Amino acid sequence: MNTIAKIIKEENHRQKGKVILGFMLTILLFSCTATEGQDQSAMDVTIEALMVKMTIEEKIGQLNLPGAGDITTGQAASSDIAQKIKDGEVGGLFNIKTAEKIREVQRIAVEESRLKIPLIFGMDVIHGYKTVFPIPLGLSCTWDMSLIEEVARVSAQEATADGICWTFSPMVDISRDPRWGRMAEGSGEDPYLGSEVAKAMVKGYQGKNLMADNTMMACVKHFALYGAAEAGRDYNTTDMSRIRMYNEYFPPYKAAIDAGVGSVMSSFNEVDGIPASANKWLMTDVLRDQWGFDGFIVTDYTAINEMIAHGMGDLQTVSALALNAGIDMDMVGEGFLKTLKKSLNEGKVTEQQINTACRRILEAKYKLGLFEDPYRYCDAERAEKEIFTTENRSRARSIAAQSFVLLKNDTQLLPLKKQGTIALIGPMADNTENMPGTWSVAGDFEKSISVMKGVEEAVGNKATVLYAKGANFVADPELEKRISVFGKPTYRDNRPASVIIREAVNTAKKADVVVAVVGESAEMSGESASRSDISIPETQIELLKALKNTGKPVVVVVFSGRPLVLKWEDENFHSILQVWFGGTEGGNAIADVLFGDVNPSGKLTATFPQNLGQVPLFYNHKNTGRPLQNGWFEKFRSNYLDVSNDPLYPFGYGLSYTTFKYGEISLSSDHLKGNESLTVTVPVTNTGNRDGKEVVQLYIRDMVGSVTRPVKELKGFQKVMIKAGETKNIRFTVTPDDLKFYNYDLVYDWEPGEFEIMAGSNSRDVKSKMIKWMK
Ligand code: BGC
Secondary structure, three states: HHHHHHHHHHHHHOOOHHHHHHHHHHHHHHHHHHHHOOOOOHHHHHHHHHHHOOOHHHHHHHOOOOOOOOOOOOOHHHOOOOOOHHOOOOOEOOOOOOOOHHHHHHHHHHHHHOOOOOOEEEEOOEOOOEEEEOOHHHHHHHOHHHHHHHHHHHHHHHHHHHHOOOEEOOOEEEEEEOOOOHHHOOOOOOOHHHHHHHHHHHHHHHHOOOOOOOOEEEEEEEEEHHOOOHOOOOOOOOOOOOHHHHHOOOOHHHHHHOOOOOOOEEOOOEEOEEEEEHHHHHHHHHHHHHHHOOEEOOOOOOOOOHHHHHHHHHHHHHHHHHHHHOOOOOEEEOOOHHHHHHHHHHHOOOOOHHHHHHHHHHHHHHHOOOOHHHHOOOOOOHHHHOOOOOOHHHHHHHHHHHHEEEEEOOOOOOOOOOOEEEEOOOOOOOOOOOOOOOOOOOOOOHHHOOHHHHHHHHHOOOOOEEEOOOOOOOOHHHHHHHHHOOOOOOOOOOOOOHHHHHHHHHHHHHHHOEEEEEEEEEEHHOOOOOOOOOOOOOHHHHHHHHHHHHHOOEEEEEEEOOOOHHHHHHHOOOOOEOOOOOOOOOHHHHHHOOOOOOOOOOOOOEOOOOHHOOOOOOOOOOOOOOOOOOOOOOOOOOOOOOOOOOEEEEEOEEEOOEEEEOOEEEEEOOOOEEEEEEEEEEEEEEEOOOOOOEEEEEEEEEOOOOOOOOEEEEEHHHEEEEEOOOOEEEEEEOOOHHEEEEEEEEEEEOOOOOEEHHHHEEOEEEEEEEEEOOO
């Protein structure tokens, strides 16, 4: 079959006898697909048979991905997009939902267009579909890859039941700048952890068989370096050395490719002075030639058109640049649709390039089984049974509870008892719609569980729960408008702040304990939600001050989609619980942790700075020639006059209601050679009186290199349940592969010498030993 496919390909390229060949191939194809399933050659035959029949316009049409606009059922057939679909000018649609609506649009494609090619339906299913799980940054704090895979699997199960077969996830952009609102969508600052998460998500979405009706194609994004936008301002320029790209920012994208991700999305930013969508080095040399990616590349939303503003030329020029770079599909902007034919006639792109892009998109459709059954993902009965089920919601609840990070609890105020009077105070204390956080396109916001509801249900009639809003999210009404554009209401209280606070103080005075639920609203992080001040807004700080002054014990529960500056809170309160945005079941999960039904086990995947001036602050930094030696200011060393170099809470940090003690690490050898492997053993004892989960972390420092190396790098972790009083010996195996990095010539290898092996409960508190590892 391979030979036949090859011959056909050559024939096709010669552009001879298209119609006859098409007919012959249809017959051939009929006899092949039945027996060979997803076999590569059967796919080639199907696609070749189709492509010989396609006009150049129809091929370009496949490269076009419009948004669904406002198609509603019944309207679909008469919409603007419907006409384009009939004319073969659309390859897929995105952010349209429900099996019924998608079936109707698909029907137009497969019944009313000339070649009846099915459409691919995409969506931003980023952290769940109707059952919304924690935002990705929160999910990463579980450090539990099987849970993360499960989230992706459940998301796929629900989304595919509703007609969607392609998700614009995982977002794997490494970011070290919490001003950037989209940190919420990724897994934080670490390339190793980010790579593990990327693999788990691709596996969860795509499963073992993409043709199954409950798996979907993943799309890793945003390639590349989107998280390194200057000043943390969204869509801004990035500029970095290749050695940093390869060692620190590329690994999660590559991990997704190695895990078999079906598609890649190009980013908005420029890389090396060329916008990603026109960057041939990035899209072809790195992605395809070096990493062997064979799926298709879609741009981000209007990214081709935006290259006009980047200063790369007019629409025809930038569209040709994108195709030449290796982009296959144009999201929303229609630059391909409007200009590629002209560019072809003028010799600015080749027919071969258009064929290649078209083939890749048709291949994706084939792999998803859409040629076999275009309605494969439109099963209203499945949608009825499999979406937002009790089982999925209870998974969401348990996973959310594991994403929370206990930042401080020095007087063991937490867990609370289910007794007496508890006052819930703050703008997130009784807000349902903001619980899901950013990017919850399909979620029904009003079906989420608020903190108030979760706490009330948890205590039943054992305790009295009081509520006061206490503060608006932000004082400035204009700013508040900017953080509620997507229908997640903030319920602004227009009374003077002092009146709102006084009411809260009166409520607090009636309580035995106060839970202050503060921080960001959902839309204060996410896309186009960069902040130049990453503190809890001033008006909420005023509330916290007033609550503190009541003398009541106060637990601070912080919602945010990024690390915040919590120095003042840390200095003034005994218990702080970071809850990100926990999703549909967030309120129940928060109650589970507040009352100790779940022992918190989340650990930070992004550093919390002491102040914004320290940013970018990350654990795996370089040493410099003048590192600090005594932890605080020293003249002529690399530090600040006014703040130490320490973070407030380091990467990997998070407390539990129990305590863990780390013993000395032991090594199987301190002199290794070649491909030997090292076993690192670290005894961890649960010294408290509750069972608890601990994330044991392994870091390595390469002491001397041909290029400078970070002061430590995460190389392994294990999340283990340790019973009260129990000691577990945690073992890690290190091989030379773990020592590899890209050198100055971008060769990936390890260099012999001395290494510091470290293990601990976070990136700061580690036990360490030295080894020598020679070639
Ligand atoms: C975002 C992408 C998203 C796309 C489609 C863009 O604005 O940057 O992450 O997948 O929209 O909704």
